[in-house]
Amino acid sequence: MTRIIGITGGLGTGKSTVEKFLQQQQIPVWDADRAARRAVAPATPAYRAIVERFGPSILLEDGELNRAQLGASIFADPNMRHWLEALIHPQVEAEARAWLAAVSRPTVALVVPLLFEAGMTGLVTEVWVVFCTPEQQRARILSRDPLTPEAVEQRLASQWPLLEKVKRADVVLDNQGDFVQLQAQVAHYLGV
Template sequence: MTYDLRLTTYDLRIIGLTGGISTGKSTVAQFLATEYHLPVLDADIYAREAVQLGSPILDAIAQRYGTNILQADGTLNRQQLARIIFNDSTEKQWLERQIHPYVRDRFEQEISKLSVPTVVLVIPLLFEAEMTNLVTEIWVVFCSPQQQIDRLIQRDNLTVEQAQARINSQVPLSEKCDRADVVLDNSSTLEDLRQKVDLAIKKFKGEG
């Protein structure tokens, strides 16, 4: 089941929430869920489902990289996989070809069940995975380059080089902002970000 929501008459408002790694997507998603009571579907959750124990995709990963890519209990060693894909673009592309179709299918399944006016899809790789046709508007969260590096280092306990490699593996944040319907600057306080989210919600409801 593949469809382009931008090319159909569809009543459901689908916010595609994206941005750079560690720019604040999860914070905005939490605002939308808790303060605006919107259903939030998360690509990262589906990506984890795709490689769960016993899945065909996990089997394919183990066949490609060997059993060292698995932990003692047979689950995926994510740190080991990250070391591979963030240092080899060919391997990153191979992995994405395995996981992205699964994630798209899961989004489509869940969207088809909804009977609400608005839903949020959190898709960190919205542009990279070519999933823009799943949404009716695109929101990009950004911050300064230094803030992004600092937050990523703190969150994932990475070196500067490792953090920069992960940032460089994505479409440049400036390009994502250029393609967005809404740009949310998360360089300041949480209250400032909350106010910007509120304005964005009202704008697309025709209230602002």
């Protein structure tokens, strides 16, 4: 049976760092955020539904979605966010299932920030939650994303509380330290 590790955690906790280390260990990794971007690419049904709902002002000059504007809209309005998630999550899950059916390795990983929220835990054999303090989380988000503190709080509020994810985890990766400490934990739980 394939070992399917579900990597999740809150925004800014270090999921991408764990993903990079897994890839260095030759573990095939599928990323839900990239799948969500593909789901709303121009000419897709989701793209057309978004433009119909928000109007052409949601587009950049090149026809791509203005993700900053879309993010500001959906995180300010929970109903709008739920509408978008209902549009995208089934496509993301379908892509994950297809990827799992096509990959043939003893261990694989799915990086799914909304693993619990989207009800995708049934796709994995174990759940790893990447954890750090709320202060570290906020500082990391603000250092990498052009968001206001209010926008950060809206995004964090849209996800399950990190401690709730920790309670449901099979493995908790403590990312309060440095990369070497995180890497050592990942290696330990991988058994390498």
